[in-house]
Structure formats: structure tokens, C-alpha cells
Amino acid sequence: MPELPEVETVKRTLNALVAGKKIEGVTVSLGRIIQRPADIDQFCDALKGHTIQRVERRGKFLRILLDDLVLVSHLRMEGRYGVFASGEPVEKHTHVIFHFDDGTELRYKDVRQFGTMHLFKPDEEWTLPPLHKLGVEPLSGDFTVERFAAAMRKRRSFIKPVLLNQHVVVGIGNIYVDEALFRSGIHPLRPADHLSDEEYARLHAAIVATLQEAVEAGGSSIKSYVNGQGEMGMFQHQLQMYGREGQPCIHCGTLIEKTVVGGRGTHYCPLCQQQS
Ligand SMILES: [Zn+2]
Numbered sequence: 001m002p003e004l005p006e007v008e009t010v011k012r013t014l015n016a017l018v019a020g021k022k023i024e025g026v027t028v029s030l031g032r033i034i035q036r037p038a039d040i041d042q043f044c045d046a047l048k049g050h051t052i053q054r055v056e057r058r059g060k061f062l063r064i065l066l067d068d069l070v071l072v073s074h075l076r077m078e079g080r081y082g083v084f085a086s087g088e089p090v091e092k093h094t095h096v097i098f099h100f101d102d103g104t105e106l107r108y109k110d111v112r113q114f115g116t117m118h119l120f121k122p123d124e125e126w127t128l129p130p131l132h133k134l135g136v137e138p139l140s141g142d143f144t145v146e147r148f149a150a151a152m153r154k155r156r157s158f159i160k161p162v163l164l165n166q167h168v169v170v171g172i173g174n175i176y177v178d179e180a181l182f183r184s185g186i187h188p189l190r191p192a193d194h195l196s197d198e199e200y201a202r203l204h205a206a207i208v209a210t211l212q213e214a215v216e217a218g219g220s221s222i223k224s225y226v227n228g229q230g231e232m233g234m235f236q237h238q239l240q241m242y243g244r245e246g247q248p249c250i251h252c253g254t255l256i257e258k259t260v261v262g263g264r265g266t267h268y269c270p271l272c273q274q275q276s
Contacts, residue, residue: 002075004138004171006219007060009233010081014055014062014106017083022051022102023066030095033110036118043119043262047071047098059134059170063125070125072118073108079115082107112187129236135168138207139215143169149200160188161262163207172207175220175242180206182241187273188261213238241267 026044028034034043036115050066057063064071073079086105090097096108096117108115118130125131135151136142151168152159162168163177172180181188183206186199195203214220219233236243240250245258249269258267 001060001077001173002219003060003176004057004174005214005217005235006233007057007062007075008215009219010075011055011057011062014064014081018052019054019104020051020108021102021104023047023049023098024101025099027099028095031112031119032113033095033108033115034119036110036120036127043117046119058131059137059166060173061131065079065122068122070120070122072120072131074116074123074130076110076114076116077112079108079110079112080142082109134170135167136170138169138211143204143208145201145204148204149195149197152195153202155192157179157192158166158188158261159186159190159192159195159203160264160266162192164262164264169207171211174264174266175239176207176210176214178242179210182267182269182273183210185272186227187275188266188268189275215250241269243267 026047028040028044031040034040037043037046046069047066049071053065053067055062055064060074062073064073084105084107086099090107091109092112093228094107094109095113098106100106106168116130118125119129136147148169152162155162155168160181163172164174178188180203184202186195186200186203214235216234217233217238220235220239221233241256244256245267247256248254249256249272252269252271254269254271255272256267258265260266
């Protein structure tokens with residue numbers, strides 16, 4: 001699933017490719033992608049004649065800002081965007097097509113069909129799902145050690161699911177949580193509210209550094225993920241923990257173990273990340 005660095009890359013690519021383009025019509029061939037409004041024809045009609053101003057990101061969501069409308073898009077497992085000339089053959093699993101008045105199209109393809117789109121009036125998106133209860137942006141100035149530690153101390157759960165649930169901090173998913181916990185030497189099954197001040201500071205720094213490095217590398221290419229231009233991110237070559245079960249830890253040489261935490265495959269070094 002694309003996480004903050006991958007969505008950031010898609011955002012940048014889309015800004016380069018579709019900002020300034022005017023929508024002439026929309027075709028939806030899989031209704032369940034469109035979560036708001038409930039009526040698909042209403043969704044298509046509302047977007048007609050509107051121009052894309054720019055694309056922004058909130059957590060793992062894309063916010064496609066149009067004149068007087070905001071389209072919130074979540075790629076979930078395998079959603080991806082591509083820009084094509086209107087005559088080009090439409091690939092299988094393409095579910096939504098935004099037809100522009102310049103003869104090009106923005107196509108949304110999603111093999112797993114888990115992606116979502118919500119259409120709002122400007123600023124309405126902050127008051128309703130899916131954006132209304134999101135935590136702080138980890139690469140913003142609002143993400144301070146103090147605020148992070150205070151939020152974590154209120155959570156009575158294992159640390160990994162708390163970092164995944166998007167209420168404390170947004171944008172990190174299974175890959176970058178495993179990386180950040182390893183970098184900070186914290187076991188994924190430690191209770192979120194029981195770290196020391198020094199550990200909260202270390203974890204905070206690891207989250208920021210991991211995400212920053214991954215954004216600079218254009219994200220990771222995990223399974224089918226490519227950015228909006230069909231380019232692969234490069235950060236998978238820098239992953240120290242995710243997907244490396246059975247291989248030696250880069251710090252101590254102990255073999256990396258894989259377990260399941262909150263239903264998610266979880267990688268950790270049993271020596272560097274002690275549970276107690
Ligand atoms: Zn180790």
C-alpha cells in the first residue's frame with residue numbers, strides 16, 4: 001500500500017501532469033470507488049467544466065483541488081493514476097476516467113478495487129470522513145516530540161497499531177513503521193503509553209528521518225506501486241527491516257524475525273528491539 005512518501009511522489013507527478021487542465025466529462029465504470037456523493041451521475045455532473053488547480057496531500061490521501069470543488073482520493077492497496085491521450089487503449093481495471101478538454105485523460109486504475117474518491121465543496125472535506133479525524137503531519141512543524149509523546153501516552157495499545165491508525169500521526173503504514181521502530185530500537189509490541197522520554201524522542205526522530213529519506217528517494221516500489229508517471233521509487237533499496245525476514249540485521253547480524261502484530265506482518269530484530 002502506498003504510504004506518505006509514495007503518495008507524495010504521486011502528488012508531485014500529478015501536479016506536473018494535470019494542474020491547469022479542464023474536465024470536460026467523467027466516466028465511472030466501478031461505482032463503489034465513488035464514496036461521495038452517493039449518486040454517480042451527480043459525481044460526474046458536478047466535476048464537468050471544472051479545472052484542476054493543484055494536487056495536495058493529507059496523510060495518505062490526495063486532495064485534488066479544483067475551482068470550487070475538492071476531490072479526496074485514497075489509493076489504498078494498488079490504486080494508481082496515469083495520464084493518456086484519449087485515443088489510447090484503456091487498460092483493464094481502469095475504473096474512473098477524467099476527460100480533459102485538451103484531448104488527454106486522467107485514468108484511475110485499481111486492480112484490487114479498494115480505492116476511494118470523495119467529492120466536497122472547498123473546506124467541507126475537513127469536517128467529514130475520511131479527513132476529519134486525522135492526526136498530525138509527520139513532516140510538518142506541528143509534529144513535535146512533546147506533542148507526539150503526549151498523544152502516545154494516551155494510547156493503551158501496542159505501539160505498532162497506534163502508529164498505523166492515523167489518529168496520532170498520519171502517513172506511516174506497515175513499511176515505514178517497521179523501519180522507524182527498528183531505527184529507534186523499539187519493539188513493535190511495547191505498550192504505546194510506556195516508553196521513556198528518551199525513547200519517544202528517538203522514535204519521533206526516526207519517523208521523520210525515515211519518511212524524509214523515502215520522500216527524497218521517490219518512495220519505495222513494493223509489488224505494483226509506481227508513481228503517476230510509471231516510474232519506480234528507489235527507497236526499497238534502503239529498507240533496513242521491511243521484507244528482510246531471515247536476513248542479518250545491519251547493526252548486530254542477528255537474523256531478522258517476522259511476526260504478526262494487529263493482523264499485520266511485522267519485521268524486527270530480536271536483539272536490537274527488545275520487548276522488555
Ligand atoms: Zn540487530
